[in-house]
Amino acid sequence: MKHLILFLIFFSFSRSTASSSISLAPSSLDAQFLSFPKPEEDRPFSMLPVDVDPRLQQLCEGTEHPIKCLTTVISFLDDKAVVDPVSIVKEEVDAFYGKVKEALHKASKRLSNRSTSRFVTNRLKSCIDDYKTLLKNKQKIIDAISMGDTNKLIKDLNSNVDNIYACEDEFKEANIKSPIIEMDSLLGRMIINSLSIGVDTTPF
Numbered sequence: 564m565k566h567l568i569l570f571l572i573f574f575s576f577s578r579s580t581a582s583s584s585i586s587l588a589p590s591s592l593d594a595q596f597l598s599f600p601k602p603e604e605d606r607p608f609s610m611l612p613v614d615v616d617p618r619l620q621q622l623c624e625g626t627e628h629p630i631k632c633l634t635t636v637i638s639f640l641d642d643k644a645v646v647d648p649v650s651i652v653k654e655e656v657d658a659f660y661g662k663v664k665e666a667l668h669k670a671s672k673r674l675s676n677r678s679t680s681r682f683v684t685n686r687l688k689s690c691i692d693d694y695k696t697l698l699k700n701k702q703k704i705i706d707a708i709s710m711g712d713t714n715k716l717i718k719d720l721n722s723n724v725d726n727i728y729a730c731e732d733e734f735k736e737a738n739i740k741s742p743i744i745e746m747d748s749l750l751g752r753m754i755i756n757s758l759s760i761g762v763d764t765t766p767f
Contacts, residue, residue: 615633615637616640618646618647619633619636619640619651622648622651622760623651623756625759625760626755626756626759626760627752627756628752628753628755628756631749631752631753631756632651632655632756632760635654635658635753635756636651636655636658640654648760651760652708653708655753655756655757655760656701656704656705656708658753659723659750659754659757660697660698660701662746662749662750663694663697663698663750664698665746666694666743666746666747667691667694667695669743669746670687670691670746671691673742673743674688674691679742682737682739683739683742686730686733686737686739686741687742689729689730689733690747693726693727693729693730694726694730697723697726697727700722700723700726703715703719704716704720704723707719717758720754720757720758721758723754724751724755724758727747727750727751728747728751730743730747731744731747
């Protein structure tokens with residue numbers, strides 16, 4: 564629960580300094596537990612190889628992982644798409660759960676491999692349980708978006724953060740290198756981006 568507690572502390576602080584919107588910008592708290600290796604793609608972007616809607620660029624530049632934010636949602640947008648925090652959060656959430664299913668598949672495949680050691684197998688089982696819990700939480704997040712309940716949305720996204728990092732903690736505590744660390748890293752970046760995008764408190 565330590566990851567969730569840190570996020571809730573940060574969220575409470577953000578609420579006290581913003582009256583009309585919730586915008587979880589990167590902070591020193593993030594660095595305390597987001598210990599996955601930072602990929603090259605997450606370097607801040609100043610020049611892009613394609614034309615990007617200025618509104619989308621502005622939203623993504625405000626996230627912890629701007630390039631990942633951009634590449635996650637840009638393929639879902641067309642000339643008629645509405646680009647606002649709510650729309651981008653929806654796209655991020657959809658893409659996130661697609662990757663959760665992929666992570667579950669990879670972990671299950673590795674678990675069934677006879678060459679996988681018992682120590683790794685025990686922790687993979689825990690990760691699989693975490694991924695299944697994430698999938699069960701999907702409807703809660705969709706409902707929060709549909710109802711315009713920003714507080715519930717933030718709470719449920721924070722719950723996902725805790726489940727993602729619980730998997731990696733299993734391997735760290737046993738001093739074992741996780742065979743799925745890259746997937747967990749990706750999931751972590753995607754959910755942090757969802758939290759980083761400012762969500763207006765008016766009805767969606």
